[in-house]
Amino acid sequence: MQNTQTSGPVRIGVIVGSTRPGRRSTAVAGWVTQVASRHPAVRDGEGVVELVDLAEQDLPLLDEPVPALFGDYRNPHTRRWAGVIGGYDAFLFVTPDYNRSIPAALKNAVDYLYAEWNGKVAGLLTYGVQGGTRAGDHLQAVLGEVRVVVVPTRLALGLFTDFDFADAPPGDPTHPARLKPEDGREQSLTTMLTEIVTWTAALRAAGAAADRRPELVG
Numbered sequence: 750m751q752n753t754q755t756s757g758p759v760r761i762g763v764i765v766g767s768t769r770p771g772r773r774s775t776a777v778a779g780w781v782t783q784v785a786s787r788h789p790a791v792r793d794g795e796g797v798v799e800l801v802d803l804a805e806q807d808l809p810l811l812d813e814p815v816p817a818l819f820g821d822y823r824n825p826h827t828r829r830w831a832g833v834i835g836g837y838d839a840f841l842f843v844t845p846d847y848n849r850s851i852p853a854a855l856k857n858a859v860d861y862l863y864a865e866w867n868g869k870v871a872g873l874l875t876y877g878v879q880g881g882t883r884a885g886d887h888l889q890a891v892l893g894e895v896r897v898v899v900v901p902t903r904l905a906l907g908l909f910t911d912f913d914f915a916d917a918p919p920g921d922p923t924h925p926a927r928l929k930p931e932d933g934r935e936q937s938l939t940t941m942l943t944e945i946v947t948w949t950a951a952l953r954a955a956g957a958a959a960d961r962r963p964e965l966v967g
């Protein structure tokens with residue numbers, strides 16, 4: 750596990766998983782941070798929630814000669830990205846469904862690193878015509894390979910149920926629409942955030958116990 754804090758507030762990075770101009774992910778991630786700011790753990794200082802926008806990271810397609818598992822990062826952009834992800838204890842991924850999976854930019858960003866994801870906790874929020882659940886299933890499998898534990902509550906926002914297209918000119922596929930989550934979505938997101946904080950605390954406690962009993966590991 751890399752850089753994970755063993756005490757102090759749980760630092761949660763909200764990963765904005767799409768990068769195209771006019772993307773809806775920024776509105777969804779903005780809603781996540783708003784809801785998170787009202788969460789008791791965040792209000793009490795037990796949790797800190799920050800946006801991590803992949804578009805700002807500007808990562809090229811994977812150009813590292815050595816697989817991330819070996820931790821031999823050669824490029825400055827990889828080391829910078831490792832510093833960003835290493836600074837968080839947990840993540841909340843916001844991703845759309847692109848052709849039954851996650852956007853290439855998100856897969857690429859995961860593939861760049863290994864240790865910095867390891868042993869951390871994540872929640873998944875997807876969106877798409879049918880909630881983007883297939884992207885969520887793929888992301889969960891991908892995260893399993895880098896040893897990220899995904900909490901049980903997942904959120905799937907429907908493009909035609911959780912977004913309002915009333916102001917969109919007919920036939921304009923670029924209109925971002927207005928995010929208007931259905932009743933109950935905020936409660937589900939709050940539950941997911943609770944799970945992220947609780948599971949991270951549990952992993953910290955397990956790590957501390959293992960440190961006290963080194964004969965139990967390895």
Ligand SMILES: Cc1cc2nc3c(=O)[nH]c(=O)nc-3n(C[C@H](O)[C@H](O)[C@H](O)COP(=O)(O)O)c2cc1C
Nearest residue numbers: 767769772773774845846847848849876877878879
């Ligand atoms: C390349 C591409 C592929 C898509 N494929 C799917 C899909 O398989 N299933 C789905 O429900 N929506 C699909 N959509 C619709 C997206 O879920 C929707 O446009 C969403 O807003 C895209 O996220 P973004 O706005 O953050 O880029 C696709 C959109 C794009 C751009």
